Amino acid sequence: MYHIAVSFDVPEERRAEFVAAALQDGRDSAADEPGTLRFELIADAERPGRFYLNEAYEDERAFGLHCEGPHFARFFELIKDYAEGPAWLIRGTRIEDEQTATTAPAPEETVR
Template sequence: MYQFLVSFTVRPDRRDDFVSLAAKTARDSLANEPGSRRFEVIADDANPDVFYLNEVYADLAAFEAHAGGPYFGAFFTEAGTYAEGPTWLMRGTLVGEAA
């Protein structure tokens, strides 16, 4: 499995918009992209303006299909107007079996 963790810093007045948009992207991706396995939206405990997206795909090709798909593009078109990122914190392929 290919997985990654990215962060975004969001303008304070647009936090709810970011969460709604990321959650919609997660729902659409999981429902319509066969290689999407997990898409979590996580709020930072220390900074209310920081959010993380924790995503898992069947493999790198599945992520690339996601990145070339409509949900990815729509997310960045909107979020890019009020959020900075993504900052890549981790990305790679799972070694062995998940615990």
């Protein structure tokens, strides 16, 4: 699974506008981009104008397709005049620990 996290700094008077644009981008990406697994918007607890996007994709290719898509372009078009960022925090492939990984039981194995 490929993960990215970025931050944006947004003026106080544009926070609601930024939140609306980011949430719409996430909804549209999840609906239209099969490789999009998670799209989270997080407000910093100590800096009211700082927001984080925490995203997960099936693989790096799926993230590339997201970056080439219309939702990504629309989001950046909407925020370009006031948001600073993205500042990259992480990007890479999650390394699973097979010794501690758990799997959900198959539907027929579910206890009722």
